[in-house]
Amino acid sequence: MDQALVAREAGADIIVAEGTEAGGHGGARATLPLVPAVADAVAPIPVVAAGGIADGRGLAASLMLGAHGVLMGTRFYASAEALGHERVKERIIAAKGGETMQTRVFDIVRGYAWPEVYPGRALRNRFLERWNGRESELTAALDSEHSAYQRAAKEGDFDTAVVWAGEAVDLIKRIDSAGTLVARICEEAEGILRAGARLVR
Numbered sequence: 243m244d245q246a247l248v249a250r251e252a253g254a255d256i257i258v259a260e261g262t263e264a265g266g267h268g269g270a271r272a273t274l275p276l277v278p279a280v281a282d283a284v285a286p287i288p289v290v291a292a293g294g295i296a297d298g299r300g301l302a303a304s305l306m307l308g309a310h311g312v313l314m315g316t317r318f319y320a321s322a323e324a325l326g327h328e329r330v331k332e333r334i335i336a337a338k339g340g341e342t343m344q345t346r347v348f349d350i351v352r353g354y355a356w357p358e359v360y361p362g363r364a365l366r367n368r369f370l371e372r373w374n375g376r377e378s379e380l381t382a383a384l385d386s387e388h389s390a391y392q393r394a395a396k397e398g399d400f401d402t403a404v405v406w407a408g409e410a411v412d413l414i415k416r417i418d419s420a421g422t423l424v425a426r427i428c429e430e431a432e433g434i435l436r437a438g439a440r441l442v443r
């Protein structure tokens with residue numbers, strides 16, 4: 243919330259309210275209560291909801307929460323056009339939301355200086371299971387671990403290399419083209435919004 247106000251004061255044209263469900267780096271707040279709170283706090287600046295949104299239901303819900311639109315990361319990472327490794331896309335399709343977690347171990351081993359308050363949500367893999375909770379030991383072992391990690395990433399070994407992905411992996415069943423996704427998500431959201439209107443008289 244504080245950061246949304248800082249963005250407003252800085253003159254942002256659009257503010258993304260990203261919940262902790264998101265793939266990649268983020269904070270601790272959940273999308274559902276964060277989006278309407280940010281929308282209220284920064285109105286009339288348009289707010290874009292992010293984190294855990296991967297289909298028309300998420301888009302429709304976000305609009306109802308006061309967002310002007312949505313930003314999806316994980317869903318489009320598993321699209322035909324995304325530049326990620328094919329094995330990454332396959333892992334996203336196979337994964338369950340409960341197999342993701344926020345972690346710093348991949349930043350440490352890659353030498354990325356993300357602030358500690360913004361861990362990144364990734365799929366659990368062997369590397370993460372091995373080092374989770376042992377971040378200082380990993381830092382101490384960087385000489386050997388960094389080069390082993392780089393090798394694994396180059397070889398497409400995702401038991402070691404990171405797959406950034408959010409809790410919405412549950413909703414991702416296949417790789418589609420980005421255009422197909424946008425059309426399907428919008429159509430689905432439109433249908434839901436029309437059906438929702440029938441709930442009230």
Ligand SMILES: Cc1cc2nc3c(=O)[nH]c(=O)nc-3n(C[C@H](O)[C@H](O)[C@H](O)COP(=O)(O)O)c2cc1C
Binds near residue numbers: 266267294314
């Ligand atoms: C593979 C991947 C890489 C990302 N890289 C960045 C990044 O470099 N900077 C950033 O601000 N957000 C990054 N994000 C977060 C997205 O911009 C977006 O906010 C997030 O994916 C939304 O949540 P979702 O994954 O549940 O759709 C990344 C997300 C993914 C999945």
